[in-house]
Amino acid sequence: MNAGLRVKNLQMHFGGIVVADNINLSLEPGDRKALIGPNGAGKTTFANLLTGNLTPTGGSISLDGMDIKRMKESKRVRAGVAKTFQITTLFRHMSVRENIRLPILERMGRGMRMFKRADSYPDVEEEIEQMLSQFNLQSLADVEVHELAYGQQRLVEMALTMALKPRILILDEPSAGVAASDAHIITDAIENLPDDLSVLIIEHDMKLVFKVASRIIVLVNGAILCEGTPGEISKNQQVRDLYLGARHDG
């Protein structure tokens, strides 16, 4: 029963400002949960607490029963917790292929190898091809990332993160900045993620959230207001008043 990520009574405050207030959450293998809330609700802070970018002031975070609250970000990634960024922070002057190569090399523990070309590992190159194919990026493989459209960059971002083979994936606003006409590309990519992967999506685009999430958590002022299925959440009057309003018509 310990498989997955468990967050218990998580607290975080900067001085007197509480940004995470007794948050409880569990992510089991195969879960597709979404975290929604108004701007400033503490969603990204919560994601940063999960990834180790920030250290909580209270509560616990465990992965498969192991306490990871004090674990550094890089170690947490190796343990299986990965996150895409709200603002794309890719390696802009590297090609798509090179971008995907880095996390694979790092995951395989080859980041310190100095005597062989980075592109001379057949197993790594094979895996890169798989990732390119999974995210339909083959034709852009040798294009430098700064030359790509924003939506394509978001796909590279997801491919790069998935190359880490995480067990827990946190998608921080995956469709932010993507043109409405291209939003389906991101939705398709999320729907095609492996079934056993636990996914937490932090997103403002309710269309995407209601399409891919099986449960939705509403965060307001650093605290969980409610949790439920998309149907339950869309009918919750308090959520509609506070956040959804005209965004979603049920």
Added chain:
Amino acid sequence: MLRLAFDLLLIGAGIAAYFIFPDNLGFVTRVLIMIIMVLSLDLVLGYAGVATLGHAALYGAGAYGAGLFAIYYSPDPLTGLLVGAMAGGVTAFVSGLILMRANGLTLLMLTIAVAQIMQEIVNKERAITGGSDGLLGIDMDPIMGVYAFDFFGRTGYWYALVVLLVVFFALKILVASPFGNMARGIHESAPRMRAIGTPVYWRLVAIYTISGIVAGIAGALSAQVTELVSLEAFGFALSAEAMVMLILGGLGRLYGAIIGTIIFMVVHHTAASIDPFNWLFVIGTMVLIVVYFVPEGFMGLPVRLRRWMRWQK
């Protein structure tokens, strides 16, 4: 294929320089040594994006390490070179443990401080280091017991050229390796590197240490070839000049370090011999033009020209 052509050209140019400048081998050898120093800076600044104005600390450590070793233990050049490399590497590792935690202006100031502290330590330990008089009395044995250092600098030249080529090709392998790719990744986006599981701090310490080894080799070579080490080996001017050379040639490209150093030192040499008091004006103007029109350095010139020609059409 183009890479191989450039590599062969580099070796050919190195050999040709010996015959083209037989009366200026001392100067050409200084250029070769400086190229090694700038290559070392390129590794940290150009590839890993770590800005430093105290690289002379590592060069000086190598120079004094090799010089002291030659005086007090053994005048064998190759062992001395190894000692110089170790001195540079150890200095980089120890100082890197603190420096790599900082960034931006703080890092720049700290790197300058490290070089100045080392300079002052060497200055105070006059009994061992000669203080401000410099380290005198270095008398190197022949290389491998055969090739003695001569007054015209012939042996020194070949010795420096071979070491430079070994360093250059070793760095070429390094920057193309997973480790080199990780360094580029850190330069482009350190937060992203952390997010893919890279221990960025320790990786930077490793890069800085390797860079220290290379700078130490440059310092050791200088000590062995000139048989003199002065406090200037730790000087701010050396660090700053190395950075200017790298910017002139182009950051993050090993050939940029070579081209930038050659251009800087040749212009410096020529301008200083014409007007010993105003040569800095020439260097300053050149840097201004390059930074303004070709911010990628001379290595970025072909791309700029191609873009300009396309625009003309």
